[in-house]
Amino acid sequence: MKNQPLVLVLTDADDPELRMLRSVPHLRVDSLADMTEEAKQAEVILYWAGPRALFRSVFLACPGVRWVHSRAAGLDNFLFPELVQSPAPLTNGSGVFSQALGEFAIAAILYFAKDFSRMLRNQKAGRWEQFLVEEIAGQTVGIVGYGDIGRAVASRAHAMGMRILALKRHVPALSDPLIAQFFQPAELAAMLAASDYVVVSAPLTPETHHMIGDAAFAAMKPNAVVINIGRGPVIDQAALVRALTDRKIKGAGLDVFEQEPIPAGDPIYKFENVLVSPHCADQTNTWLQQAMRFFLQQYERFSNHQPLENIVEKHLGY
Numbered sequence: 631m632k633n634q635p636l637v638l639v640l641t642d643a644d645d646p647e648l649r650m651l652r653s654v655p656h657l658r659v660d661s662l663a664d665m666t667e668e669a670k671q672a673e674v675i676l677y678w679a680g681p682r683a684l685f686r687s688v689f690l691a692c693p694g695v696r697w698v699h700s701r702a703a704g705l706d707n708f709l710f711p712e713l714v715q716s717p718a719p720l721t722n723g724s725g726v727f728s729q730a731l732g733e734f735a736i737a738a739i740l741y742f743a744k745d746f747s748r749m750l751r752n753q754k755a756g757r758w759e760q761f762l763v764e765e766i767a768g769q770t771v772g773i774v775g776y777g778d779i780g781r782a783v784a785s786r787a788h789a790m791g792m793r794i795l796a797l798k799r800h801v802p803a804l805s806d807p808l809i810a811q812f813f814q815p816a817e818l819a820a821m822l823a824a825s826d827y828v829v830v831s832a833p834l835t836p837e838t839h840h841m842i843g844d845a846a847f848a849a850m851k852p853n854a855v856v857i858n859i860g861r862g863p864v865i866d867q868a869a870l871v872r873a874l875t876d877r878k879i880k881g882a883g884l885d886v887f888e889q890e891p892i893p894a895g896d897p898i899y900k901f902e903n904v905l906v907s908p909h910c911a912d913q914t915n916t917w918l919q920q921a922m923r924f925f926l927q928q929y930e931r932f933s934n935h936q937p938l939e940n941i942v943e944k945h946l947g948y
Contacts, residue, residue, distance in 0.1 A: 633933050635673035635696070640688060642680040647922040654929060659684075665691055674932065676925055677701065677708070686710050697932050701921045703727060703779075704861055705947055706834035714944040721940040725778040726924050727912035731859045731885070732782030734911035735829050736790065738857045738883030739766055741905055742827075767791030772825030774818070774842070775832025775860055776809070777948070783829050783859075784808040795821050797832075815841075819849040827855050833948035834861035842866065847873035854879045859911060862886040871897050874904065885911040 637656040639648065648658070657669050660680060665688065672692050677685050677700045685708075689695065695718050700708060703724040713720065741747070743764040752759050771787045773780040776796035784794050788808045801812040813821040818841070822828060828850065832838045842856065843866035850856075856879060858865050867888040873879050881903035890909055898904060914920075931938055942948065 635933060636668075636671060637674040637676055637929070638669055638672040638688060638692065639676045639678055640680045640685055641678040645678070645918060647918045648678070650919070650922045650926065654926070659688055662687055662691075670694075673697070674699070674929070682707060682710070686712070689713060689716075697721070697938070699925055699928060701925070704833065705942060706861060706863075709944060709947060719938060720942040720944055721928060721938050722942055723921050723924060724940045726920050727917060728778045728782040730912040730914050730917070731779050731831070732786050734885060734907065735783045735831075735857050735859055735883075736786045738905055739771070739787070739827050739855070741883065742855045742881050742903075743769075747902060747905075766827075768793070769826040770795060770824055771827040771829055772821045773797065774821075774828065774830045774864075775838070776812075777831065777833070779831040779859060780829070781808070783831060792827075795825060797821055818846065822846055822849040822854070823851070825854060826851065827857065830856065830858040830864055831860040832864050834863055835947045838864050840864070840866040840869075843869040844872065847878050850879050852878060852880070855881050855883065857883040859885050862888045862890065867898065874901050881905070883907075885909055 634655050637654055639651065639656050639658045641648065641658060642660050657672070659665065659669060661684070670692055671694060673694055673696045675689060675692065675695055675698045677698065679701070690712060698713065698718055698720045700720070700722045703722050705722060743766045745761065745763060748761065767790060770793045772795040773783055774797045776798040780796060784796065785808060787794055793810050794808055795811050795813060796809045797813045797815065797818060799815060801814060830842060832841065841864050847869060856870070870882060874882065883905040885907040886909055892898060898906065928938055
């Protein structure tokens with residue numbers, strides 16, 4: 631690469647993956663005290679970790695920034711007006727972690743279909759008790775938010791013989807071999823009513839905040855299972871607790887929550903028909919290496935004036 635732009639790396643942790651940047655001219659920033667005159671000349675900001683307030687301050691101090699990359703895929707706690715209005719493109723880690731999240735969704739589906747919680751209770755009690763289990767082949771999964779994560783779920787569910795419905799803001803003009811039927815947001819209730827499993831993988835925006843609330847739970851089958859691998863506040867957690875308490879749905883598998891960590895004593899911990907994952911379904915033993923490798927690939931594109939991948943529609947929030 632002939633041109634190697636300077637990268638400011640925002641981080642609050644000494645992750646070993648930062649050593650992968652050794653071939654890239656970069657400066658690490660974990661406080662405003664690190665903002666030297668050289669740092670202010672940076673053309674790229676890699677937001678690896680750290681508080682949003684620091685990121686905003688650093689961004690405003692670097693008038694020459696031409697590209698910003700976020701390690702994470704979710705951007706709901708990330709965007710601020712100056713970044714949204716800036717001509718500098720913003721890219722994110724969308725797609726890097728999708729495969730692991732797709733696997734978690736299938737694991738949660740099988741957890742409820744095979745009643746693994748009952749197996750574990752009986753095993754712990756030393757009880758031999760046969761019971762009926764379900765096949766997921768032929769059952770219907772409705773995916774709320776058919777982006778990269780949704781497609782990772784769909785490909786795996788399709789391989790398991792499931793029928794797949796998908797909710798998408800703009801229904802694609804071309805057919806998708808994985809999807810039996812697409813629905814638009816106004817048709818959410820119809821999709822939910824037809825689904826045995828509901829996988830929520832939508833980004834958090836003003837339009838999706840509490841999209842799955844009391845009305846959505848009322849539209850679901852009584853044997854429906856809700857799985858959230860998107861953003862916590864897309865599901866109204868109080869409404870979910872009501873639906874579980876009143877047995878309006880069969881259960882829930884959750885990797886994300888409205889408040890994280892979940893407070894001690896939160897009712898969500900008490901339900902035997904809830905599978906709780908502490909927002910780590912995508913944290914494989916190589917997830918950070920994968921994130922850094924993707925940034926390095928992006929950096930090579932940027933340095934060689936090639937199109938970047940995962941450019942965010944900043945005004946939409948995803």
